[in-house]
Amino acid sequence: MTSSDRKLMRIHNMSMRELVKRISAAGLKNDFIALPETEELWNRTPSELRGYLVRTLYERREPWRLRGAPAPRSDQNYFDHWLAGRDRDFPELRPGYKLPPDKSEEDDDGEDDAGPPPPGP
Structure with missing residues (x-):
């Protein structure tokens, strides 16, 4: 087993908490989109939440929003x-x-709202 195989196996065995913590690390030097952890997170995410994951990670670049x-x-x-x-x-x-x-x-009640105010008493 090569070191890359061991790394992929370790990533596959990570919990969601560990994956999210890894991709939202403040000192991360690489772009988190290219990480294998992000791919594993995508694969585990249910289809109804993938749009949220894309918005959070790719469009907003705020992986910390996934923390909890x-x-x-x-x-x-x-x-x-x-x-x-x-x-x-x-x-x-x-x-x-x-x-x-x-x-x-x-607000469309059929009346002209821009007219003068009604006369006062």
Whole structure:
């Protein structure tokens, strides 16, 4: 077994917490997108959360947003934590998301709002 095989095996056996900690390390000299840890994180991420992962890692370049300490520390707890973060920070990534109604449509009562004020008493 070569050293690269051992490294890949070690990465495959890492917990979600360890993977996230590794790619969001402050002193990381390389781009975290190219890390094998990021690929492993992608492979473990459920399809409904991959858009959030892409937004967080690639577009925003903020892997620290994925951090959290859910207890007990399992993959499912991490994904539940990510769902809450996605719904709070990026609601447009939720499946079935609908745009909020336009304010101009809500206020359209057929009257001209730009007219002079009504006469006072």
